[in-house]
Amino acid sequence: MDRMFDVRLPDYDPNEEKAMLRMTLQNQNLSSLTKAMAFNLQAVLLSEPSRASRQWKEEGLFHLSYSTMLRAGYLTLYGNEGKDYEDVSNQAKDQAHSLEVYNEFYKLDRLLMKAARSSLSAEEKKKFDNIKKDLWKLLSVRKLDCRANQSLWLDCYKQHLVDLGVDEDMQTRAMLLQLWSTQSNAGPAVFWLLLFLLKHPLAMAAVQGEMEKILGSRKHTTGHVREISQEKLDSTPIFGLQGGKDSVMNETLRLTAAPFITREVLRDMCLRLPDCREYCLRKGDRLCLFPYISPQMDPEIYEEPEKFRYNRFLNADGTEKTDFYKGGEKLKYYTMPWGAGINVCIGKFFAVNSIKQCVFLLLRYFDLELKDPKAKIPDFDKERYGFGMLQPEIDVIVRYKLKD
Numbered sequence: 001m002d003r004m005f006d007v008r009l010p011d012y013d014p015n016e017e018k019a020m021l022r023m024t025l026q027n028q029n030l031s032s033l034t035k036a037m038a039f040n041l042q043a044v045l046l047s048e049p050s051r052a053s054r055q056w057k058e059e060g061l062f063h064l065s066y067s068t069m070l071r072a073g074y075l076t077l078y079g080n081e082g083k084d085y086e087d088v089s090n091q092a093k094d095q096a097h098s099l100e101v102y103n104e105f106y107k108l109d110r111l112l113m114k115a116a117r118s119s120l121s122a123e124e125k126k127k128f129d130n131i132k133k134d135l136w137k138l139l140s141v142r143k144l145d146c147r148a149n150q151s152l153w154l155d156c157y158k159q160h161l162v163d164l165g166v167d168e169d170m171q172t173r174a175m176l177l178q179l180w181s182t183q184s185n186a187g188p189a190v191f192w193l194l195l196f197l198l199k200h201p202l203a204m205a206a207v208q209g210e211m212e213k214i215l216g217s218r219k220h221t222t223g224h225v226r227e228i229s230q231e232k233l234d235s236t237p238i239f240g241l242q243g244g245k246d247s248v249m250n251e252t253l254r255l256t257a258a259p260f261i262t263r264e265v266l267r268d269m270c271l272r273l274p275d276c277r278e279y280c281l282r283k284g285d286r287l288c289l290f291p292y293i294s295p296q297m298d299p300e301i302y303e304e305p306e307k308f309r310y311n312r313f314l315n316a317d318g319t320e321k322t323d324f325y326k327g328g329e330k331l332k333y334y335t336m337p338w339g340a341g342i343n344v345c346i347g348k349f350f351a352v353n354s355i356k357q358c359v360f361l362l363l364r365y366f367d368l369e370l371k372d373p374k375a376k377i378p379d380f381d382k383e384r385y386g387f388g389m390l391q392p393e394i395d396v397i398v399r400y401k402l403k404d
């Protein structure tokens with residue numbers, strides 16, 4: 001927190017903070033967020049003149065996915081220029097401001113891994129500090145206070161900082177930290193998901209078929225889909241059910257989510273592994289798990305684990321497949337993109353709804369294709385192992401235009 005974002009909070013209790021913020025992202029609050037996300041996604045995708053065109057446009061798929069999700073996610077959590085989502089001048093201001101936030105954030109994101117490992121050169125460190133200053137100006141709590149439609153999540157977090165007695169300057173720095181915690185994973189997830197679909201026509205056809213079933217054929221509907229109800233978002237076993245379970249979503253995250261999961265040992269204990277190895281853990285030790293290697297990429301659990309199989313998490317009857325084995329034992333945790341236990345990602349349900357809405361909008365309203373259908377799936381940027389969703393080493397160019 002300190003090394004990357006210069007955030008130091010007095011008497012900071014992460015568990016207390018997470019418990020308080022978790023409720024702002026669930027149940028009734030989740031449905032308000034999902035609705036706001038639908039409007040904001042449409043503002044940055046379907047109403048933005050540079051994107052919503054009937055002329056073919058070329059762009060990197062990673063750039064398209066990350067910028068769309070970050071801009072819409074930022075507007076949803078941090079608020080809009082004006083209350084009325086339909087107001088065209090508000091939309092234009094939202095488009096310009098969210099683009100500015102994304103452009104600065106993207107520059108920061110390029111340097112963040114080195115900053116976390118304290119390996120920035122003197123010149124990079126200067127650049128990194130200047131980008132942070134620009135972002136603090138954009139995200140200052142004073143400016144945020146003037147925004148409309150702020151989420152309950154933001155209200156609660158700001159109040160939490162006030163309760164901790166943190167000054168305004170530190171509150172602003174915490175806003176940037178939260179922008180990273182909440183927005184750095186969903187965009188890359190949309191990128192990998194779309195890329196796997198574009199490279200696997202059978203999977204694409206299955207998802208398109210499922211989408212038409214729940215939203216109706218586009219030929220028979222007019223105008224934009226304003227929002228997709230939770231019930232509809234939950235009735236997509238091929239794409240993925242609530243909580244990121246099932247098929248395409250689960251398979252994408254199995255292959256591309258590589259967080260470190262760190263825990264503090266609370267009491268002396270002996271940890272026995274199934275292969276009979278034993279570790280003596282002392283109270284206060286820190287434990288770091290890397291589920292990406294196992295279970296996620298373990299060939300004993302998944303046949304050809306490096307391959308994308310869109311129906312890997314589906315049974316033949318279309319229900320969710322949950323039986324995966326290692327050493328003859330059925331596994332409780334067979335993939336862990338969201339972490340696990342009480343510290344599991346608190347934004348998981350909002351993330352799943354948002355990813356689904358973004359992919360559905362892109363597939364429903366745009367013709368989208370790889371510029372080079374033979375383009376290989378790029379390697380991962382290896383610096384990112386341990387930090388959540390992986391990013392590609394190079395972008396993949398796509399062509400897109402609004403459907404006729």
Ligand code: HEM
Pocket residue numbers: 014018025181182183185186189257259261262337338339340341343344345346347348350351388389
């Ligand atoms: C594909 C999208 C996402 C993935 C794969 C993901 C994954 C994770 C993981 C692995 C953790 C750590 C869990 C652990 O320690 O066991 C985490 C924590 C967290 N996630 Fe997510 N997440 C995603 C999207 C989101 C979104 C959209 C939000 C908020 C709106 C969010 C908010 C958080 C927060 C606040 C934490 C706690 C951070 C901390 O401990 O400091 N996440 N997430």
